[in-house]
Amino acid sequence: MWDYLQSALANLSFRLQFVFVFFGLITVLMFFATGRKQLHWDETLKKSGWVNVWLITLNSLAITLPIAATAYALHLLQSLPHLSPLVWNDAPWLVRAFIALLLFDLTNYALHRWMHSNAWSWPLHAVHHSDTDLHFLSANRAHILEWVVVFPITAAVAFFCGLGISDVVFLGLAREAHQYYVHSRLDWDHGPLRHVLASPQFHRWHHVDQAEAHNKNFALFFPFIDLAFGTYYSPHSAKGLPTGFAGNPGENIGKLLLFPFTEWLRLARERFLPQREQSS
Secondary structure (H helix, E strand, C coil): HHHHHHHHEEEEEEEHHHHEEEEHHHHHHHHHCHHHHHHHEEEEEHHHHHHHHHHHHHHCCCCCHHHHHHHHHHHHHCCCCCCCCCCCCCCCCCHHHHHHHHHHHHHHHHHHHHHHCCCHHHHHHHHHHHHHCCCHHHHCCCCCCHHHCCCHHHHHHHHCCCCHHHHHHHHHHHHHHHHHHCCCCCCCCCCHHHHHHHHCHHCCCCCCCHHHCCCCCCCCHHHHHHHHHHCCCCCCCCCCCCCCCCCCCCHHHHHHHHHHHHHHHHHHHHHHHHHHHHHC
């Protein structure tokens, strides 16, 4: 038990340090990009921020769940054919990093699109979309059970492609850093590189609660993936447009944690109870 607590607290400490570093960096960027006014956090934004910090804390303490699921999945896959990590030994670091990011983003695109399109997987991801005042801490708004699904699948792809532990750690850090950036209130679109690297504007459209923006911009790093599959949408600035979704549990930490279970119960009732009533 003590070893588990030490591990969980170390993970929490690392993630909070990451948050503080990026809070400083994004604050500086916001100041130079938009001036002092945009640095003000009103009561709504503060409430959202505290909910996200609580989720960082709870998810860090419960990180054993997705790690255990990942370890078990990799154990089951060991006997299956896969690329050897030696394949990548002679590849330049930049090439290896790009390939790792591209494989990760293609996997994420498929998972992300599935979570949005499937009624049973959506409640897991919906917690992330519940923030109605998007800011950099919104990157940490996630349900631990979503990680239980995403971590093993991502690790399995890395395993089959011969990527090592160092590559997976790089992917995790790159994802965390970039997600803080694209969830920030910076209204940047990257100009001529907007189809190459995801920007805050590109990702804000993914969160916008308007019909034309639904099920768009699933890629984390590379918008050209969305272009290839017909899901790219970033016509102009999304600043000031509403985010969230219908049935949003809001800034209630208890409701957010219970949201997947309450939604699954509702779906089960809709699917099975009418059949029972008809049969009776």
